[in-house]
Amino acid sequence: MSQEITRFKESKDQLFQPVKFEEPRGVFVSTYGCQMNVNDSDRMISLLEMLNYTPVQQPKDAALIIINSCSVREKPVHKVHSEVGRYRKLKLTKPDLLVGVAGCVAQQEKDQLLKDLPAIDFVLGPDNIDSLPEIVSKLHKAPEERLSAARFKHQEAYHVQTLVQNPGVSTFVNITKGCDNFCTFCVVPYTRGRERSRPYKQLVEDINKLTSRGVKEVTLLGQNVNSYTSDCGVNFANLLKGLCEDTDIKRIRYSTSHPKDFTEELIKISADYRDKICEFIHLPVQSGNTEILAKMNRGYSREDYLEKVDKIFDYLPGASLSTDIIVGFPGETEQQFNDTLSLIDRVPYESIYAFKYSPRPFTKAAKWEDHLSEEEKSDRLHRLFEKHKIIAHKLCEKYDDQEFEVLVEKRDEDRGNWSGRTTHNKVVNFVGGENLVGKFVKVKILKAFPLTLRGEFVSEY
Ligand code: SF4
Numbered sequence: 001m002s003q004e005i006t007r008f009k010e011s012k013d014q015l016f017q018p019v020k021f022e023e024p025r026g027v028f029v030s031t032y033g034c035q036m037n038v039n040d041s042d043r044m045i046s047l048l049e050m051l052n053y054t055p056v057q058q059p060k061d062a063a064l065i066i067i068n069s070c071s072v073r074e075k076p077v078h079k080v081h082s083e084v085g086r087y088r089k090l091k092l093t094k095p096d097l098l099v100g101v102a103g104c105v106a107q108q109e110k111d112q113l114l115k116d117l118p119a120i121d122f123v124l125g126p127d128n129i130d131s132l133p134e135i136v137s138k139l140h141k142a143p144e145e146r147l148s149a150a151r152f153k154h155q156e157a158y159h160v161q162t163l164v165q166n167p168g169v170s171t172f173v174n175i176t177k178g179c180d181n182f183c184t185f186c187v188v189p190y191t192r193g194r195e196r197s198r199p200y201k202q203l204v205e206d207i208n209k210l211t212s213r214g215v216k217e218v219t220l221l222g223q224n225v226n227s228y229t230s231d232c233g234v235n236f237a238n239l240l241k242g243l244c245e246d247t248d249i250k251r252i253r254y255s256t257s258h259p260k261d262f263t264e265e266l267i268k269i270s271a272d273y274r275d276k277i278c279e280f281i282h283l284p285v286q287s288g289n290t291e292i293l294a295k296m297n298r299g300y301s302r303e304d305y306l307e308k309v310d311k312i313f314d315y316l317p318g319a320s321l322s323t324d325i326i327v328g329f330p331g332e333t334e335q336q337f338n339d340t341l342s343l344i345d346r347v348p349y350e351s352i353y354a355f356k357y358s359p360r361p362f363t364k365a366a367k368w369e370d371h372l373s374e375e376e377k378s379d380r381l382h383r384l385f386e387k388h389k390i391i392a393h394k395l396c397e398k399y400d401d402q403e404f405e406v407l408v409e410k411r412d413e414d415r416g417n418w419s420g421r422t423t424h425n426k427v428v429n430f431v432g433g434e435n436l437v438g439k440f441v442k443v444k445i446l447k448a449f450p451l452t453l454r455g456e457f458v459s460e461y
Contacts, residue, residue: 008149026056033070069105104191125150176222226261260299284324288343320424328377392450432457
């Protein structure tokens, strides 16, 4: 196996000759991290279908394996190393197997990953996904090559419609790429580059194409969707309004929001168009203490955040909220952590995603003393989850015996029930009715749990 690493250069369109395998070949994609990565994996699979690859559930059935990595949480490089270790053994029995690492770890480590892990054939940064068919074609023609494709591109537009082969009932649509915020704990601006917004007209066209293919719900994706600014000056609030008015989409979700850019105009438009814009807001707070928020470079105080939450409930009293929290940030005292605990008493979060702080490469906070032991951080995390468990159980009682509109996404044949989501992003599993996938139905809730609801079919809308 050659150790030589070649920097991948895209061919001009007319020079690129994709291979097209006569027999379908399996591709296995292992995805870590956020919805952006889930969407990127879908895009990779759709692109590879051009070459006659088809997704498989087991690495052993694959001719191509891609690890779509995430570097936001702990030990990401370690995870890639250990997964590649498993595929190295597989390669001994399948010498034609190609293995690639994509996502933020690929962008962060670039050639170093190829140097450290001889079993990898290519690395692929998030900006280089469109080149995947060409990379795989090249490697097929020259299997001794090892390709590094992790260059930021500043293309304005990247396509959605061509990259979603089987969009289903609900699908993701990227509206921005990258992030300019440089929160002191976060590696994303270094792995996904500066923020770029897709043109408004292109988004309208993409969503109209998706609706004509049966899509009922889209989730608009970006690291900070609220700072979307189109080529023609449309902000995020007006993007939502425009999509409600100019497309046939039935439901719109979005993720992730940044509290500093979450405006009253956006809340007001969400209320005006609540029949389409879902009443679910993921609003990552990260900490309930103003000094820690300043150290995180979040751009808002505890009071600013609470003001926005109050505003949301003024306009949308039925809204459902969730958040992200980091415990044990450098310098966080017990008192400052208590401010986070008191914040979750004050804000009715139906779910929280909380993590222990761990330093990420390139970030400012990584240079600061990580003063707490793992045990102390685990203790804070445990106390946070215990407190929230009680809150979440109490909050979900309001759903008992109520009827909700549910967009049915799938049928679970093993359990014999349908599954869909309410506007509040609650997963509802229910029985009754026939041929319901893709339909909006009324469901009566029989039992509410913090993350899911159980119910029975009432009627179709
Ligand atoms: S807003 Fe902050 S946490 Fe979110 S992606 Fe940007 S830098 Fe990271």
